[in-house]
Amino acid sequence: MSVRFTLVDRQLKLLKHGLQSLQKIGNELLLEALPARIVLRTINSSLSAYLSVTYNADFFDSYDVLDCTVVQAGLLMKHVLSVFRTQKVSKILFDLNTASCKATITLHCENGLVKSYKLPTMDSEILQATVDKQQFAVRLTAETAAILRLLSSFHAGLEEVTIVALPDGIDRPVHVNSFIDPQKGHVDKSLYTSVQVEPTETFLSYVNSADEATDVTVNLKDFKAMLSLCENLGTHIKLCFDSPGNPLVAEPHFPHAHGQQDVDYEAELILSTLLESHGGPAAEAAAAGARAAAAGLWAAPGGGDLRTPGGAGIYQVDSPGGTNVPTVLNGSGGPVGRTSGRSAELGQSPALAMAGRSFPGATVARPSSAAAGQSRFARDESRQQQGQDPVPAPGQQQQQVQQQVQQQQQQQQRSRPSGLIDDGSAWRTTNTAGGGQQVQQQVQQQQQPVGLNPLGGDAGPLPEVSWDDEEMPDREEAVPEAIPDAVPSSPPMDPLPTSTLAPGAMM
Amino acid sequence: MAQASIASVRGLVQVLQSIRSHQKLPCAVTFEPDTGLSLRFLDGGHAMQSGISLSISVFSSFQAPASITFFVPLSILLEAISTVASSMPHEIHLQYPGPDSSLLITTTEDASARTSICSYAKVATLAHHDLSSLDDMWDLQDACSQVILSGLLLREAIEDLEWTNGEVEFVLKRSPMHFALQSIKQQSLEITFPVHALDGFSCHAEEVRASYKYKHLKAAFTHVAQKEAWSAKIAISSRGVLRVTHMLTLAGGGPLAPLEAQPLLGTLTSQGHAQRTCVSKFVILPHEEERDGFCGDDD
Numbered sequence: 001m002s003v004r005f006t007l008v009d010r011q012l013k014l015l016k017h018g019l020q021s022l023q024k025i026g027n028e029l030l031l032e033a034l035p036a037r038i039v040l041r042t043i044n045s046s047l048s049a050y051l052s053v054t055y056n057a058d059f060f061d062s063y064d065v066l067d068c069t070v071v072q073a074g075l076l077m078k079h080v081l082s083v084f085r086t087q088k089v090s091k092i093l094f095d096l097n098t099a100s101c102k103a104t105i106t107l108h109c110e111n112g113l114v115k116s117y118k119l120p121t122m123d124s125e126i127l128q129a130t131v132d133k134q135q136f137a138v139r140l141t142a143e144t145a146a147i148l149r150l151l152s153s154f155h156a157g158l159e160e161v162t163i164v165a166l167p168d169g170i171d172r173p174v175h176v177n178s179f180i181d182p183q184k185g186h187v188d189k190s191l192y193t194s195v196q197v198e199p200t201e202t203f204l205s206y207v208n209s210a211d212e213a214t215d216v217t218v219n220l221k222d223f224k225a226m227l228s229l230c231e232n233l234g235t236h237i238k239l240c241f242d243s244p245g246n247p248l249v250a251e252p253h254f255p256h257a258h259g260q261q262d263v264d265y266e267a268e269l270i271l272s273t274l275l276e277s278h279g280g281p282a283a284e285a286a287a288a289g290a291r292a293a294a295a296g297l298w299a300a301p302g303g304g305d306l307r308t309p310g311g312a313g314i315y316q317v318d319s320p321g322g323t324n325v326p327t328v329l330n331g332s333g334g335p336v337g338r339t340s341g342r343s344a345e346l347g348q349s350p351a352l353a354m355a356g357r358s359f360p361g362a363t364v365a366r367p368s369s370a371a372a373g374q375s376r377f378a379r380d381e382s383r384q385q386q387g388q389d390p391v392p393a394p395g396q397q398q399q400q401v402q403q404q405v406q407q408q409q410q411q412q413q414r415s416r417p418s419g420l421i422d423d424g425s426a427w428r429t430t431n432t433a434g435g436g437q438q439v440q441q442q443v444q445q446q447q448q449p450v451g452l453n454p455l456g457g458d459a460g461p462l463p464e465v466s467w468d469d470e471e472m473p474d475r476e477e478a479v480p481e482a483i484p485d486a487v488p489s490s491p492p493m494d495p496l497p498t499s500t501l502a503p504g505a506m507m
Numbered sequence: 508m509a510q511a512s513i514a515s516v517r518g519l520v521q522v523l524q525s526i527r528s529h530q531k532l533p534c535a536v537t538f539e540p541d542t543g544l545s546l547r548f549l550d551g552g553h554a555m556q557s558g559i560s561l562s563i564s565v566f567s568s569f570q571a572p573a574s575i576t577f578f579v580p581l582s583i584l585l586e587a588i589s590t591v592a593s594s595m596p597h598e599i600h601l602q603y604p605g606p607d608s609s610l611l612i613t614t615t616e617d618a619s620a621r622t623s624i625c626s627y628a629k630v631a632t633l634a635h636h637d638l639s640s641l642d643d644m645w646d647l648q649d650a651c652s653q654v655i656l657s658g659l660l661l662r663e664a665i666e667d668l669e670w671t672n673g674e675v676e677f678v679l680k681r682s683p684m685h686f687a688l689q690s691i692k693q694q695s696l697e698i699t700f701p702v703h704a705l706d707g708f709s710c711h712a713e714e715v716r717a718s719y720k721y722k723h724l725k726a727a728f729t730h731v732a733q734k735e736a737w738s739a740k741i742a743i744s745s746r747g748v749l750r751v752t753h754m755l756t757l758a759g760g761g762p763l764a765p766l767e768a769q770p771l772l773g774t775l776t777s778q779g780h781a782q783r784t785c786v787s788k789f790v791i792l793p794h795e796e797e798r799d800g801f802c803g804d805d806d
Contacts (some may be wrong), residue, residue, distance in 0.1 A: 079694060082670050110700030113660060115667060426548050 001068040002097040003033035005060040012092060017232035018053040021267070023077045024225035025051045030127045031096065033071040041127045042077070042261065048272040049222035050129045054435075059264040061091075073098055074124030077121045083107065083117050096121065129270050133249050135241040137210035138165040140174075141238045141253050142203040144230040150202070151220070151227075154178060154193050161223075163248075164215040164279045165208050172196040173208070177280055179217045194280070204236060204253075215279035216241045216248050216443060218271045226250040226269040227423070245275040509538035509571040512600045516592045516614070517755030519561075519599065523585050525731045525753065525787045526557040533633045533738035535609070538571035538603065541570050560786040561685045565757055568597065577603055578633040579610055580590035587612055587628040595626065608632055643792045650711040650769040652679050656684055656704050658731060658739035658753055664688050665728040669721065671696050674794050676718045677743060681710040690721070709742075712793040717747040718794045723758055727751045747793035755785050 018040060019320040022029060026042030026049075033039075041052040057063040065071055083092075088110040096103040098121065107115040133139070154161065156244055158178055166173035174197040180190045199206035230237045234250035305406055513519050534548040543563040549556050563569045571767055592599055596614035605611030606629060615625040668675050671690040678687045686705055689697035731737070733755055740752040 086667070111663075111705055112659060113664065114699040114701075116697045116699075117694070118696070 001071050002070045004095045005063040008061055019081055021225050021229035022051055023081055023418045025049050027077050027140045029075045029077045029080055031073050033065050035065050037435040050270045053267040056264040072123035072126055075119055079119045106465055131247055131249050131270055136242040139207045141205045141236055144227055144237050147237055148203055148227055153195050155191050158220055160217055161220050162217040164213050166213045172198045174199055177279055213279055214243045215277055216273040217278050218248050218273055222271055229267055244273055244277045247272055300427045325372045358416045375391050509575045510602045511544055511566050511577055514567050514598050515757040516599045519593050520589055521732045522559055522785050527585055527730055529584055531580055533636050535576055535578055535774055537576040538573040539574050554792045555722040556790045558788045560769055578632050578636050583714040584630055587630050591626040591628050605629055634795040645748055645750055649746060651742045652710045653717045653742040655706040655709045655738055655740045658737040661739055662728050665724050668696055673719050675716045675721055675724055676716055679710045679715040681713050685707055712742045715743055717743050718750055719791050720794045723791045749791040753787040754789055
């Protein structure tokens with residue numbers, strides 16, 4: 001089984017840009033060659049970022065998949081990129097043969113040298129993520145340079161940002177805020193930046209179909225990998241996100257393409273987001289206003305389930321050898337997660353979800369060689385691989401949640417970050433009452449039998465669950481049970497003061 | 508007393524850097540009244556010799572009443588010359604013996620310069636070492652294969668071969684004409700040179716293969732800092748000994764001494780080019796596992 005293709009001129013640069021962006025996410029290149037296209041994928045070690053770059057067969061000068069319908073292999077990213085160190089290459093021939101477990105890359109240089117690299121391949125599991133972006137509430141398209149300028153306002157060491165989308169009707173409804181993890185400390189000493197954006201002046205298109213404020217917190221470095229790819233490709237960038245816990249999807253937007261057939265390559269970055277909302281005072285004010293306006297429409301069933309709609313479970317993947325392994329099903333009997341038109345021709349690949357962050361509706365498989373990350377979003381890889389029950393003992397869960405309560409209380413006692421414009425609003429009371437009650441409910445949930453709340457934030461790795469219909473409502477029926485209790489008892493917030501910045505201006 | 512002055516300070520520094528080594532071992536410096544200045548260096552593993560030959564014509568003045576050879580640590584000599592030459596002086600002077608039998612290096616500024624700064628360095632010489640000639644490792648009676656090609660191509664190829672972190676094999680084939688370098692480990696890389704770039708190709712057998720340690724090849728090919736193309740000759744004897752000869756051009760400099768005959772690689776060059784050319788030479792023994800066990804670690 002083998003795949004061969006040749007590249008010249010412009011395609012070389014595009015392939016190199018794609019590989020460079022993939023290297024910023026993961027160390028392992030997962031290659032899947034189909035007759036119509038070749039897909040390069042990678043996932044980071046903490047399983048919180050997934051990037052795929054797809055090149056259609058027309059992209060190449062010549063492209064063949066021989067003796068089979070699909071070729072799958074893994075390569076070390078640094079080996080592949082070392083091939084592209086050579087400047088002034090006139091032609092590249094790529095030949096991957098799974099029988100010999102070798103990938104041969106031959107470079108024909110402009111100075112006459114012919115360099116033939118032979119790289120060993122690795123046996124990696126198939127990787128695929130499917131996300132139904134069309135159901136996401138917030139979708140925007142922007143020039144890549146505009147997003148880069150916006151992010152240049154944040155200091156270089158910042159790890160995560162929160163993107164807030166307020167409901168329509170609010171002035172400058174899109175905020176981009178620094179997110180500083182309170183677990184890492186230094187909250188009071190860190191520089192906090194907030195940029196308020198007028199979509200009509202900054203974005204090429206902006207749609208927010210959510211009725212209330214929503215926000216997502218993502219890793220900035222991973223997000224910039226897609227930005228650099230879009231910049232190198234000369235495209236705009238399209239972002240789709242929904243609510244905390246749902247992934248953020250970023251992809252290049254080709255300004256002059258009239259349809260899919262005009263473009264012979266594409267990319268997609270799926271970033272996990274924090275389950276907790278970090279929208280800040282503006283989002284809470286907008287949410288409080290929306291709730292007050294829609295009072296009576298929400299019911300609060302018992303149990304305080306904090307699961308995000310869509311849910312997730314533990315999945316297993318089809319190995320390259322073709323063995324079938326069971327997937328976890330939802331109450332309706334189908335695979336958990338929403339699907340989109342981007343599902344691979346191989347069909348749905350079950351996915352692994354991650355404690356603290358999840359890809360509801362996104363199915364992502366972890367390659368066998370991925371190292372277990374120690375981030376707060378990583379699962380307990382070793383226990384999972386050994387097939388043991390990954391659920392910590394109830395006593396451990398209780399301890400973890402109690403630690404959370406303490407941290408929340410400490411956070412509430414801190415003064416708000418300096419430098420923020422004093423509008424006399426949400427810093428007064430919101431965090432104190434709501435946060436504590438919210439976490440108290442979480443403690444109660446953890447005391448329930450294991451398996452009912454697999455998405456309980458950082459409570460631990462996800463258990464193997466079976467979903468009953470009652471526990472797995474559809475997205476439209478999702479009732480955030482805890483939210484009414486989390487509404488602060490304080491009076492409605494004053495509207496935010498008008499900023500001195502010009503509309504659409506960036507800090 | 509032997510003295511030499513050279514105006515091409517930047518060029519001298521570049522040429523000397525082509526044989527640089529981190530090892531604190533002595534090199535032999537020889538003032539020859541007929542042929543000019545030469546340096547010879549033997550690495551710690553005794554598997555590689557390197558040397559530079561600067562003909563009398565590249566110096567603005569050269570005096571050597573008799574053949575004088577002395578020994579200085581190569582790394583210290585290069586450092587001293589680089590330091591005094593860092594201000595890009597007009598000329599650099601070498602004098603031996605200096606005070607306390609040291610090598611005296613001085614620089615002078617141009618007469619039209621606004622400031623007049625004289626820098627000097629005294630490099631202590633070492634006791635005599637038994638350092639054989641480069642040609643002693645090369646048996647002229649042995650049949651050899653050889654090829655002349657661009658030093659830039661060779662440098663690029665050797666730099667790429669660092670990726671495999673293994674020994675490098677030279678492969679020459681007589682028919683069809685073929686010259687390639689390859690390194691095979693868990694990952695492998697083979698670099699084939701274009702036929703049109705191979706000058707003076709001759710192969711004493713149908714196929715010639717010889718392997719060498721990468722660090723020796725790196726020292727022989729990648730330390731040449733010249734950006735312009737230069738010619739390099741590769742010769743491999745029947746015993747696998749590799750001899751590399753670089754024809755380097757000294758950059759910069761003022762008026763030259765009268766032209767002398769320059770038998771350079773058997774090819775004719777322009778008079779101006781010949782005056783600015785110096786020879787950098789390396790002789791490398793082939794990599795054999797038995798040798799490693801016998802000679803120990805080079806470093």
